[in-house]
Amino acid sequence: MDLSVEQTPIPGLLVVRRPVHHDTRGWFTEAWQREKMTALGLPDFGPVQHNVSHNAMRGSTRGIHGEPWDKFVTVLHGSVFGAWVDLREGESFGATYSIEIDESVAVFVPRGVGNSYQALADETIYSYLVNEHWRPDLVYPALALDDPTVAIDWPIPLPQSEISDKDKANPTLAEVTPFAPRPPLVLGGSGQVGRALRSLLPDAIAPTRDELDLTDRAAVEAYDFSAHDLVINAAAMTAVDAAETPDGSRLAWRLNAELPAQLARRAATGRFTLVQYSSDYVFDGQVEEHDEGEPLAPRGEYGRTKAAGDLAVGVAPRHYLLRTSWVVGDGGNFVATMVRLADGGVSPSVVDDQWGRLAFADEIAAATLHLVEQGAPFGTYNVTQSGEPMTWAEIAREVFALRGRSRDDVTAVTTDEYAVGKEMAPRPTHSTLSLAKLTATGFEPTDQVEALREYVATLRDGRERPPQGSGTREGGERPPQGPVTRDGRERPPQGSRPPQVSTTEGD
Structure with a gap:
């Protein structure tokens, strides 16, 4: 498989298909390759922080958070069901997209798009690059995982999933204040x-x-x-x-x-x-x-x-x-x-x-x-x-x-x-x-x-x-x-x- 970048129904949300090389030792892939990926249309977003999330159990579910930074998502071990909801101001507000991510797939998430995922295997390791440093005072929109308007079809029913109390308290889409772009x-x-x-x-x-x-x-x-x-x-x-x-x-x-x-x-x-x-x-x-x-x-x-x-x-x-x-x-x-x-x-x-x-x-x-x-x-x-x-x-x-x-x-x-x-x-x-x-x-x-x-x-x-x-x-x-x-x-x-x-x- 050749490296490729695909558009999605959410403006700016891009799916990257990556070649994976397997042998008896395991596999290798270029998780982030600036020159090749930007040449195919991925923004040169300038990551400054690398975060890794360990999910011990299948069904662990996180999000939906419209954070104020761009994000490049990969999976290092296992696989996830990724789901995104556009929480930005504009005509695409509420648009959704989902895809299964393993070592051959990465996703670029523009700031303000709600990001979430559900682990499909035990010991799943989820990794992402961001272009802003996290701060405890940041405020950004979040959405209930079970919002009936966007109706995400989670592979593992949410009642059977592990969800934080904070994410359980997130508002419905009708209650969300859209993410406002920074003015020029x-x-x-x-x-x-x-x-x-x-x-x-x-x-x-x-x-x-x-x-x-x-x-x-x-x-x-x-x-x-x-x-x-x-x-x-x-x-x-x-x-x-x-x-x-x-x-x-x-x-x-x-x-x-x-x-x-x-x-x-x-x-x-x-x-x-x-x-x-x-x-x-x-x-x-x-x-x-x-x-x-x-x-x-x-x-x-x-x-x-x-x-x-x-x-x-x-x-x-x-x-x-x-x-x-x-x-x-x-x-x-x-x-x-x-x-x-x-x-x-x-x-x-x-x-x-x-x-x-x-x-x-x-x-x-x-x-x-x-x-x-x-x-x-x-x-x-x-x-x-x-x-x-x-x-x-x-x-x-x-x-x-x-x-x-x-x-x-x-x-x-x-x-x-x-x-x-x-x-x-x-x-x-x-x-x-x-x-x-x-x-x-x-x-x-x-x-x-x-x-x-x-x-x-x-x-x-x-x-x-x-x-x-x-x-x-x-x-x-x-x-x-x-x-x-x-x-x-x-x-x-x-x-x-x-x-x-x-x-x-x-x-």
């Missing part, structure tokens, strides 16, 4: 990606700066992450040009490099999944399309701080690093600025020798949840819209056409022409990110022109969609800004990927 934690929740995440994760905790100042390393060290299985860091210092100044550099290194390093260390010890967002600025922009394996080669201080954060996040065993480019979301951004200029009769000059794809905040948030919920392999993924790469000028012309203006009202300029008289950090010539790894997980980003049309349709009278959520200085990975003053002069660019825009007044 979103850092930088007032930024544009952060706001998009919060709209998809209404139960997420998103502390304000007063509650958690991310610029304060001591405050982050003191924060209790134990209440979260998922931590999403959408906070960053994204002022590319300001990062070249002494004060800006210090803030960029704190938020873009040191903070991710702190979170990665906490993720490693706290066993939560960490999501971190990165940037096309970690590359030198010379390759027309960047894949996830390209060596880091940042040209400016902002890119260097983001690259350092990327490397630090790799310390976390369970991490997703999502690289984006040309982000657009609620609030000030390049597209909203172009809408305002188009509606206001302004004819801008826009850089036409930088290529890339837009990444709408809603798409980034959706891709994030897709990777997490599908249990995609941990690692780095590029996330932008799909479609042919465009320049900033081509995007601006598309916006003007959508607002009823002529595409010719946008004048193309080179980056060098735009930079005359300005102190600017270097920009990548090519920001296009390969999407092959992301699409292989089953996520298909919307074409950037289609997404652009949908977004522009949400903007009325050249006004931006109103921002949501509270504001903080470290309010998240911001989209490109459209920094244009009323007299047509350029403000200092802000944002993670500032577009290059200058304007002239009127027709």
